[in-house]
Amino acid sequence: MTEQPILVTGATGKSGRRVVRQLRASGLPVRAAARNGEQVFDWTDSGTWDAALEGTQSVYIVQIDGTKLVRPFVERAIHHGVRRLVLASGRGIDNPDYVRDEDGVLEAIQDSEAAVRESGLKWTISRPGWFAQNFSEGFFVEAIASGQLRLPGGDGAASFIDAEDIAEVVVAALTDDRHAGAVYELSGPKAVSLDEAVATISAAAGRDIEYVPLTVDEYVAELVQQGVARAEAEVFADVLEPLRAGTDEYVSDGVWRALGRPPRSFAEFASATAAEGGWRLG
Template sequence: MDRLSCSRLAEVMSEHPILVTGATGKSGRRVVTQLRAKGLPVRAASRNGEHVLDWTDSATWDAALEGVRSMYIVQLDGTMLVRPFIERAVRHGVRRIVLASGRGIGIPDYAKDSSGILAGLVDSEAAVRESALEWTISRPGWFAQNFSEGFFADDILAGELRLPAGDGAASFVDAEDIAAVVVAALTEDRHVGQTYELSGPRGVTLAEAVATISEVTGREIRYVPLSAEGYVAELVQQGLPSADAEAFADVIEPLREGRDDYVSDGVQRALGRPPRTFAEFAKFTADACDWST
């Protein structure tokens, strides 16, 4: 595409709403905020948000796609709905897509897939690459925000994080960095055809993470490593179905084995700066009182 065409595409995109699916989620709502901070029109879509988009109800798709030229797709785990959604999007004139995928997709045996999420992610990536759209794929690792608004948040507030993660580490990535990469890919031409593996600047163990949060909040928080069996038993005792408890344990396995300890260069390549550290995330979150009880 020549420079004039790229310039015109940017102009056209600025005149149309940018569709953000999963707009109430960790990355989606930050993408919405950052796009609006740039003065760009956004269609914030989710099952229960500003604009209704229910992945399982294709009758909601057309209204979400009407007039859209670029979109951020956060798919529904365990489904293969991105491919038909892209086909519908092409008919509506969409030109650019940024797909939220997962780190480790290309690594054999990276994680157990008892919940059937991997097949959907693989198919979605293939559908994006095979489409006629300008595409970018975001592959973030463990979100730092899992400690403040996700998987680990309740335990952090309770003062004790109990997980079967041993002394394994992960290069936790700040969702603000993920959103910044997505916004860049939606609004700049140089990211077309790129797959960005996203991580923080170094691996952090759960013990280190909890100690950092304790320091910035002034609260005593403990990390208690469990066996996988003990973790499943605790979840079942709390009322979770056995299959769901085992699926949660499977999610933790790559962390325990250190498979997500490696550092990726996606944030640096996309934004021209290093990713935020876990300590920076923790201080920002504590200052925002997100760990207040």
């Protein structure tokens, strides 16, 4: 029997791209879906969903934050005979003190989790904390390139998780029923402060990079001066609240539980990223 493909949404993003690469390295057939993916898939155009889902066995769901599209998507997955769902969620989703939810982002992700749990299919939920890759391909990458990470993070820290580890957990869940019904909270092995993170990257990349702590007001004013709308700047400041408050310092055991080994450290992430040419100027 020909093996049915595994559908990976968010296939061009930080976790999805790695899931695609790892699955293919194991010789498994993959349908890599995104607006700019091999399989054109747009969450906001349900007309693209059926072609992505048709004939697939397992699906990695990377949702658009703040939307409630996972529930109808899961219905289509059931219709197409999908067996396993793995949902990208986030740490703190069930903690009302984690972050202010004025935009309904947490509520929408909670609804996605419920839709997956209630699907009747085999499901696994991945709940990562802050990605280490925010420093190399996400939120902080331009600041790191400029040599100064200017953030209202105080001396807060987080147990940053390497997206390679997230992908390995997701791949395990997409391919093995032993992970059915598991909620994996994913973090690195210890909390790393922004100061320490930047110093580690600076050493690995061989460049001078510093962390400059700002107050929330200073940060919002800087973004507004750069042309960001005040409301959006305030949302960015809110997103950083768990870092500032240290809410994301705790360590989770999901990598151990799923893979039976410790997560990669921030230093390992930094040296691997530098070796691959990350943070090279020009």
